[in-house]
Amino acid sequence: MKHTISVLVENEFGVLARVSGLFSGRGFNIESLSVAPSLEPNLSRITLVTRGDDRILEQINKQLNKLISTIKVIDFTGEEYVERELALIKVAAEAESRAEALRIVDIFRAKVVDVTPKSYTIEITGASAKIDGLIELLRPMGIKEIVRSGPVVMGRGAKGVAS
Amino acid sequence: MELTGSQILLESLQKEGVDTVFGYPGGAVINIYDDLYDSSIEHILTRHEQGAVHAADGYARCTGKVGVIIATSGPGATNTVTGIATAYMDSIPMVIITGQVPTPLIGNDAFQEADMCGITRPCTKHNFLVKDVRDLARTIKEAFYIARTGRPGPVLIDLPKDVQVAKCKFKYPETVSLRGYKPTYSGNSRQIDKAAKMLLQARRPVLYVGGGINSSSSNAELIKLAEMTQSPVTTTLMAMSGFPQGHPLCLGMLGMHGTFYANMSVTDCDLLIAIGARFDDRVTGRIDSFAQKAKIIHIDIDPTTIKKNVAVDLPIVGDLKDVLGKLCDKLSEQAESLQKLVKNTAKWRETIDEWKQAHPMGYESSDTIIKPQFVIEKVRELTEDNAIISTEVGQHQMWTAQFFQFSQPRTFLTSGGLGTMGFGLPAALGAQVAFPDRQVIDISGDGSFQMNSQELATLVQYKLPVKIVILNNNYLGMVRQWQQMFFDRRYSQTVMELPIDFVKLAEAYGATGLQATEVADVEKVIKQALETPGPVLMEFKISSEENVLPMVPAGKGIHEMVLAS
Numbered sequence: 001m002k003h004t005i006s007v008l009v010e011n012e013f014g015v016l017a018r019v020s021g022l023f024s025g026r027g028f029n030i031e032s033l034s035v036a037p038s039l040e041p042n043l044s045r046i047t048l049v050t051r052g053d054d055r056i057l058e059q060i061n062k063q064l065n066k067l068i069s070t071i072k073v074i075d076f077t078g079e080e081y082v083e084r085e086l087a088l089i090k091v092a093a094e095a096e097s098r099a100e101a102l103r104i105v106d107i108f109r110a111k112v113v114d115v116t117p118k119s120y121t122i123e124i125t126g127a128s129a130k131i132d133g134l135i136e137l138l139r140p141m142g143i144k145e146i147v148r149s150g151p152v153v154m155g156r157g158a159k160g161v162a163s
Numbered sequence: 164m165e166l167t168g169s170q171i172l173l174e175s176l177q178k179e180g181v182d183t184v185f186g187y188p189g190g191a192v193i194n195i196y197d198d199l200y201d202s203s204i205e206h207i208l209t210r211h212e213q214g215a216v217h218a219a220d221g222y223a224r225c226t227g228k229v230g231v232i233i234a235t236s237g238p239g240a241t242n243t244v245t246g247i248a249t250a251y252m253d254s255i256p257m258v259i260i261t262g263q264v265p266t267p268l269i270g271n272d273a274f275q276e277a278d279m280c281g282i283t284r285p286c287t288k289h290n291f292l293v294k295d296v297r298d299l300a301r302t303i304k305e306a307f308y309i310a311r312t313g314r315p316g317p318v319l320i321d322l323p324k325d326v327q328v329a330k331c332k333f334k335y336p337e338t339v340s341l342r343g344y345k346p347t348y349s350g351n352s353r354q355i356d357k358a359a360k361m362l363l364q365a366r367r368p369v370l371y372v373g374g375g376i377n378s379s380s381s382n383a384e385l386i387k388l389a390e391m392t393q394s395p396v397t398t399t400l401m402a403m404s405g406f407p408q409g410h411p412l413c414l415g416m417l418g419m420h421g422t423f424y425a426n427m428s429v430t431d432c433d434l435l436i437a438i439g440a441r442f443d444d445r446v447t448g449r450i451d452s453f454a455q456k457a458k459i460i461h462i463d464i465d466p467t468t469i470k471k472n473v474a475v476d477l478p479i480v481g482d483l484k485d486v487l488g489k490l491c492d493k494l495s496e497q498a499e500s501l502q503k504l505v506k507n508t509a510k511w512r513e514t515i516d517e518w519k520q521a522h523p524m525g526y527e528s529s530d531t532i533i534k535p536q537f538v539i540e541k542v543r544e545l546t547e548d549n550a551i552i553s554t555e556v557g558q559h560q561m562w563t564a565q566f567f568q569f570s571q572p573r574t575f576l577t578s579g580g581l582g583t584m585g586f587g588l589p590a591a592l593g594a595q596v597a598f599p600d601r602q603v604i605d606i607s608g609d610g611s612f613q614m615n616s617q618e619l620a621t622l623v624q625y626k627l628p629v630k631i632v633i634l635n636n637n638y639l640g641m642v643r644q645w646q647q648m649f650f651d652r653r654y655s656q657t658v659m660e661l662p663i664d665f666v667k668l669a670e671a672y673g674a675t676g677l678q679a680t681e682v683a684d685v686e687k688v689i690k691q692a693l694e695t696p697g698p699v700l701m702e703f704k705i706s707s708e709e710n711v712l713p714m715v716p717a718g719k720g721i722h723e724m725v726l727a728s
């Protein structure tokens with residue numbers, strides 16, 4: 001099963017290597033990973049997506065917590081949370097397909113951020129599944145390039161993670 | 164007053180109570196060595212950085228203190244890696260200080276540069292690169308704190324040369340505050356109550372004890388628990404000195420070369436209490452036939468060990484001293500139930516006694532060839548109870564575990580998790596530095612000995628009277644045994660073709676060398692060695708194709724032992 005996990009870590013030398021090394025060294029799967037500073041300037045927030053059965057997820061959780069640099073680990077599975085991912089998609093758009101591309105962009109509330117006579121670059125933000133959906137619809141037109149940020153997530157409600 | 168980085172390092176070590184370090188100099192630590200020149204800290208110069216780490220490891224294993232190592236950058240630092248990994252696998256507290264190229268050169272493939280934080284990330288509990296001298300004192304404080312608390316382990320500090328030279332005001336921090344590191348010491352009392360209840364209801368309990376028993380120094384609590392509940396105890400390789408092997412409740416070692424009765428007891432028990440153990444594959448054998456009839460309680464300070472390899476019915480995270488203490492207290496409140504438990508489990512102990520009688524630990528003795536087990540029994544007989552025994556890795560290691568009958572905590576130093584040949588001699592060296600007046604003996608194989616034999620020089624130089632027992636079978640015996648049993652006796656690269664004159668080797672270093680080729684020599688040689696001052700190497704020409712038994716073949720359950728060759 002797919003799990004989205006947030007890890008609050010000390011923002012220090014080598015911390016990302018500790019986290020990614022843990023996954024590769026122990027053979028855990030890692031589907032996406034994003035890292036950036038958090039509310040507290042000395043802490044970074046990592047969002048990662050992984051897959052595994054309960055036993056593996058329990059290990060991932062414990063092993064992440066065991067890292068000295070880790071402040072907090074939250075597995076959002078089964079929780080109420082908002083998920084957002086950003087993607088840029090460069091799609092072939094010539095003559096007859098240009099209008100179709102724009103129509104799809106519109107439906108998904110995406111944006112065209114760069115235009116050439118032969119292509120559109122589309123920006124979309126949303127849950128990862130929504131981005132998957134857009135990509136599927138654009139695929140027949142000829143996608144030239146995709147870049148995705150990996151999802152970031154935040155629990156619903158008034159409480160913050162660090163508190 | 165301002166101090167340089169290297170002065171801060173030595174001052175901080177003294178604040179941590181360090182009086183001895185093991186190491187080897189080089190360009191990237193030359194400033195530290197210059198300050199060591201006038202320091203009251205004793206520095207033991209080993210002949211190889213791996214030797215320094217194993218020596219500090221041996222020192223830590225027998226004292227419980229943090230072992231400290233200094234090595235230079237690049238090759239000096241990479242030479243420490245096997246030693247660090249050895250300590251990491253066995254949860255040994257240690258601080259390794261490696262020199263590093265100056266900060267402006269880091270990443271430039273500078274002379275003798277190696278990314279030590281990168282290399283040791285998976286085999287240290289934590290590591291640090293210190294880029295600013297103002298962070299140094301705090302880093303050292305944190306390193307020692309992390310190394311010795313919780314589940315202990317090695318911590319590396321990589322110290323660039325310019326930081327050793329830079330100056331700042333020195334004040335050693337009083338306290339440590341690490342937001343991400345707060346080990347749980349106190350066991351949850353509701354869980355402990357449940358454990359007491361489960362134990363009181365058991366009919367066939369077994370205590371399965373690992374190395375945590377020594378690192379938590381809770382040997383007395385374990386004996387109390389075992390005796391009050393009359394529960395049989397089996398120990399892992401890491402815990403052979405954790406519970407008296409001669410105790411009537413002791414089943415000896417379990418697992419691949421465990422006793423018949425320990426392995427049968429674990430297979431048949433209805434309650435298995437794992438105490439500071441981690442269900443290593445050498446212990447469990449085939450996992451889906453391990454303790455299948457048992458409910459499992461797992462007590463450990465490290466939550467990651469729990470439910471890693473086997474499903475657990477009751478996890479308890481905490482320091483063994485706390486948890487076992489509370490468990491004993493809880494049980495002693497219930498005298499009547501305890502009595503009932505002892506009665507209810509009487510039949511279980513009888514069954515185990517029958518197993519013990521059916522297949523006791525033993526070997527075929529001989530009047531004509533020296534049996535390794537005989538040598539080990541003789542060493543045991545002729546040495547003091549608190550003698551410290553180290554081993555290398557191989558058959559001799561397993562025979563020592565099986566036949567030495569340890570009785571006191573922290574007297575058996577062996578590389579359990581990593582199985583590092585070459586560990587024993589430097590570990591014995593470190594132990595002798597810690598306890599100059601105790602008997603320290605390295606039980607070695609002819610193969611392993613040659614992996615760190617250069618440390619003979621260190622023994623002689625520092626007048627460390629370590630006694631070395633080489634059980635010479637002219638084979639990489641443990642591998643040969645596998646080849647005999649599972650590869651049709653095809654002894655590929657396990658014959659030590661070149662016979663080494665170990666006596667001369669010892670003499671070349673200025674140590675004493677003795678040799679026994681006849682059974683009748685064995686006792687004489689051991690006695691003579693123990694009476695000879697200074698380091699002595701004893702070579703015993705043993706039966707060359709002796710096997711370690713019982714043995715659980717790879718992929719089998721631990722009840723499926725091969726009992727005879």
Ligand SMILES: Cc1ncc(C[n+]2csc(CCOP(=O)(O)OP(=O)(O)O)c2C)c(N)n1
Pocket residue numbers: 555556557558559560582583584585607608609610611612634636638639640641642
């Ligand atoms: C550094 C290292 N290399 C290889 C091995 C694999 N190995 C395990 S036991 C063994 C044989 C050891 O031979 P010896 O020291 O003579 O001991 P014996 O088994 O003969 O008693 C080997 C090669 C190891 N454990 N460690």
Ligand SMILES: [Mg+2]
Pocket residue numbers: 557608609610634635636637638639640
């Ligand atoms: Mg050998």
